[in-house]
Amino acid sequence: MNKIYYLASCDTCRKIIKGLPANHNLEFHDIRQNPITEAELEEMHKLAGSYEALFSKKAQLYKSMDLKNKSLTEADFKKYILEHYTFLSRPVFIIDGKIYIGNSQPVTLQAMKALEK
Structure with missing residues (x-):
């Protein structure tokens, strides 16, 4: 399933979503209303590499x-992203097993382009 992790109150995210191809098949995930889980973050990490x-x-x-x-480690980055949605760079698209951050x-x-395929 293709997904977009975004913030509904973010003007930039709204502008990007407005410009999506008409035939997209994205599942929308508002990270303020529905915080990302550790499993979702792990999936993103696997695709992003860090x-x-x-x-x-x-x-x-x-x-x-x-x-x-401060000198932040990978564990610190993970902890902060899970603690507060604002630390996730957004939007994050996962399309056909590839990540776009x-x-x-x-x-x-x-x-x-990936959505238009």
Whole structure:
């Protein structure tokens, strides 16, 4: 099953979702309303190769908790993502066994092309 992990209150996520191909077959997962489970995070980790790749260093909590001045391990990245949804870089698409993380234009275009197949 193809999925998108997103935040419904995020303008960027809403814009990306609005631009999805009409025939997409995505299961939508709002990470604020339905926090990601450890099993879901493990699946993402397996596809991404690291927890750091899934971690958002743009999160306001990252700055307010002064995490940028700490040396974080993979275990730390995992712990923070599970503790608060804001630490997951979003959106995260899982399409046909491939993962697309974040909202950069190249990543978004790759995810859109994968959905059109």
